[in-house]
Amino acid sequence: MLSREYLINRGTCCGLGCLMCPYEPKHTEGVTKVMRKLINCFKEDNPLIQKTLRKVSVEEGYKVATELFEILNKRKDGIGLAANQVGIDASVAVLNIKEPIVLINPEIVRKEEETRYYEGCLSFPKKGCHTKRYKIVEVKTDNNESNMTFGAGDTETDLLESVCVQHEIDHLNGMRILDRAQQLTIRRETPKIGRNEHCHCGSGRKYKKCCINK
Secondary structure, eight states, rough: OHHHHHHHHOOOOSSSSSSSSOOOSTTTTTOBBBOOOOOOTSSSSOOTTTSOOOOOHHHHHHHHHHHHHHHHHHHHHOSEEEGGGGOOOOSSEESSSSEEEESOOEEEEEEEEEEEEEEOOOOSTTOOEEEEEEEEEEEOOOTSOOEEESSSOOOOOOOOHHHHHHHHHHHTTOOOOOGEEEOOOOOOOOOOOOOTTOOSSSSSBBBBGTTTTO
């Protein structure tokens, strides 16, 4: 089977139905547009994932955003995507929670009400973690005349959108979700008891023969 890398290096689609065809539209002889894919950082190297991305013009930013939306809509398992997640060096991100939003060269200029949030990332699948975020953020972008405020409402969707914006802007600044991971401190209602110690219930029996499975 021909690899995706080999087919990309060939520079054009042969139209013969290759299983790993990287071109868009697929299996169309002569097309040269490569269909980018999201890079799984557990399986592949992504040299851009910890890099501050290049600022771009609004015109270039919208072209990148169009491609990001195409990838995001095809996957159907994410709510936001940054350019470096698919190998593009451009300070552009998109999200689609309440409505499609494009962020070109975004910068957080105000943040309020610190909170903890459990989030995941398409670049690090099945590796969610708790992070420190803010409920409300105000963002300046090159593609909007006025600043955009996220999280000002009281619903869970408002908070999700605000966290997603912070998550994607982190990507554009080379910050991974794993870099923001916070370890939860678990507080027990009762002290930890060894299996051979007397049970805390007062029965007089060893813990392993009393309440260990309750």
